[in-house]
Each structure stands twice: as C-alpha cells, then as structure tokens.
Amino acid sequence: MTINKKFILGLSLSLAVYSMNSANAQDYRFNKKNPEKPEATEFWDPEVRVVTPGAVPSDAIVLFDGKTLTGWESAKDGSEAKWTVADGILTVGKGTGNISTKQHFGDCQLHIEWRSPDEPETLKGQQKGNSGIFFNGIYEVQVLNSYQNRTYRNGQAGSIYKQTAPLVNAVTKPGGWNVYDIIYTAPRFTINGGIETPGYLTVILNGIVVQNHTKIQGVTNYIGQPTNPVHDVKGPISLQDHGNLVSYRNIWVREL
Numbered sequence: 001m002t003i004n005k006k007f008i009l010g011l012s013l014s015l016a017v018y019s020m021n022s023a024n025a026q027d028y029r030f031n032k033k034n035p036e037k038p039e040a041t042e043f044w045d046p047e048v049r050v051v052t053p054g055a056v057p058s059d060a061i062v063l064f065d066g067k068t069l070t071g072w073e074s075a076k077d078g079s080e081a082k083w084t085v086a087d088g089i090l091t092v093g094k095g096t097g098n099i100s101t102k103q104h105f106g107d108c109q110l111h112i113e114w115r116s117p118d119e120p121e122t123l124k125g126q127q128k129g130n131s132g133i134f135f136n137g138i139y140e141v142q143v144l145n146s147y148q149n150r151t152y153r154n155g156q157a158g159s160i161y162k163q164t165a166p167l168v169n170a171v172t173k174p175g176g177w178n179v180y181d182i183i184y185t186a187p188r189f190t191i192n193g194g195i196e197t198p199g200y201l202t203v204i205l206n207g208i209v210v211q212n213h214t215k216i217q218g219v220t221n222y223i224g225q226p227t228n229p230v231h232d233v234k235g236p237i238s239l240q241d242h243g244n245l246v247s248y249r250n251i252w253v254r255e256l
Contacts, residue, residue: 056252060111063101063237064090064251075100075137075238083241089115091247092131092239100137100236106186107256110135110237111179115247116145118174125151129174131246132161135184136235140220141203141211143246146171158203158210163217163226166203166210177249179206183256187216189230 052058063071066088072081075098083093116129129145139160146157146169153159157178158166172178180203187199203211218226239248 055250057254060252060254061103062252064248066249069099071102072099073102074098075236083239089247089249090239090251092241092245094241094243094245096241098134098238098240100134100238102236104232104234104236105135105184105253105255106233106235108135108184109254109256110182110184111250111252112182112248113177113179113250114143115177115249116143116147116171116174117245117247119145119244125149126155128244129246130240130242130244132240132242133180133182134220134236134238134240135182135199135201136186136231137238138219138231138235139184139199139201139216140240141180141182141201143240144171145174147173158205160201160211160214160216161220162222163220164211164214166205167212168208168210170205170208170210172206180204185256186233186235187228188233193230195228 049059056062067085069081069083069085069090072083073079074081074096081093081099082096083099084091110133112133114131119128126144128149129143131143132140133143134140142155142157142159142161144151144155144157153165154162156166156169157171158169182204183200183202185200188196190196199216200213201211201216202209202213216226218228221227237253
C-alpha cells in the first residue's frame with residue numbers, strides 16, 4: 001500500500017504543533033519560572049463580616065416589635081401613626097392613611113409578613129385585601145388578596161404595581177399569612193437629573209421568586225406612565241392604607 005508523502009508530512013506537522021501547545025500549557029501551569037501562584041488571586045482581608053442567621057438575623061433592624069409603633073409615623077404629615085396594634089400584629093387603621101418608617105433606607109433586604117382579611121364575595125379585584133409596601137416611599141410592591149380573585153396582571157400580589165406582573169401567583173387563602181422577602185436596589189441619578197443606574201426589586205413570596213431582579217421603571221403612578229424624579233438614595237419604607245383591614249407582622253430590614 002502506497003502512503004501519500006504529503007499526508008505523512010501534514011500529520012507530522014500537526015503532531016509537532018500539538019506537542020508545542022501542550023508543552024506551553026504545561027509550562028504556564030507548572031513551570032517554576034512562572035511568577036503566578038494560587039495566592040495571587042486569594043483575598044484574605046478584610047475578613048467577611050459574620051451575621052448570625054435566625055428568625056431575625058443578628059444585623060437586622062426590627063421595624064415592628066409587635067407592641068408599639070415606635071419608629072413609624074403618618075406618611076402624610078409626620079404625625080403619630082394610628083394603625084392598630086394587638087397580639088403582635090399591626091393592622092391598617094382604616095381611613096388613617098399610609099404610615100412610614102422614621103428611619104430611611106436605601107439598598108436593603110426587607111422581611112415582612114402580611115394577611116388579607118376574609119372579606120365578602122361581593123368584593124372583587126382591587127377591592128379585596130388591598131395594601132402595598134413602598135420603598136423610598138414611592139416604589140410599590142403590591143399587597144392584595146389574589147387568591148381566586150382576578151384582576152389586572154400588573155396589579156395583583158407580587159407585582160411592581162402598574163409596572164411588572166409577578167412571574168406566578170403564590171398567595172395563600174384569605175386569613176392565612178403570606179411572607180415577603182424583598183431585595184431593593186435604589187436607583188442612582190446623575191448630577192443633571194438622568195438615571196445613572198436604575199432601581200431593581202427581587203421579590204420572594206412564600207418561598208417562590210415572583211420578581212427576579214426586575215428593573216423599576218419609575219415612581220408608582222395610579223394613572224399614567226411611571227416617572228423618574230430625582231431623589232435621595234435613601235427614603236422611608238411605607239405601608240399603604242387602601243381601605244382594607246390588611247395585617248402585618250415580623251417586619252425587619254437589613255441594610256446592604
């Protein structure tokens with residue numbers, strides 16, 4: 001059988017190139033002359049801060065202690081918050097208006113549990129168990145009895161209200177407690193009023209992701225498109241009085 005000399009030559013060249021590349025790779029990884037060491041990409045200081053996990057993490061700020069509304073005020077005029085506190089539960093003071101934290105927060109992790117009342121079947125849509133949680137006092141994550149209660153997609157529980165619908169509907173039956181764990185990244189603005197970096201919300205409802213690092217389009221407006229007025233990075237966390245006796249408990253926040 002005749003062997004093609006050109007084939008032999010090509011094969012020899014290929015093997016030579018492979019050997020050189022292999023040798024170079026070995027040299028890069030193992031040659032003692034290579035100045036790089038594993039330690040070159042290891043960072044030891046400052047040491048990572050220790051946080052003790054638990055029902056309330058050790059570095060969390062408790063916003064509602066189950067007994068008083070110390071730390072809260074009327075969102076409208078800064079007067080005393082007038083919602084009802086009983087048995088470790090905070091309930092909307094119907095007709096008393098929104099309440100806000102006196103302390104302001106920017107980037108944060110918020111834990112809050114909420115319960116919609118078991119209301120008559122005659123109430124539908126946005127009339128049932130309606131409230132809301134506002135970051136910076138202006139960006140709303142919707143609270144609503146969305147259990148077998150049809151309404152517009154971007155207005156049900158877990159939505160960034162009037163902007164982005166939740167990925168799924170994960171609410172419990174009326175009378176049961178729902179758990180929100182929310183990560184908020186505040187928007188930043190340029191000196192001339194533009195958006196340097198937008199805000200984002202990640203919302204976990206009852207252990208299920210319903211907003212996955214969702215861009216905040218702007219301030220929550222009931223009518224019209226979202227707007228983007230310039231504001232400070234930090235602002236209050238507010239709870240909405242929408243006329244329904246929605247209850248809250250176990251409220252804490254971690255600054256990020």
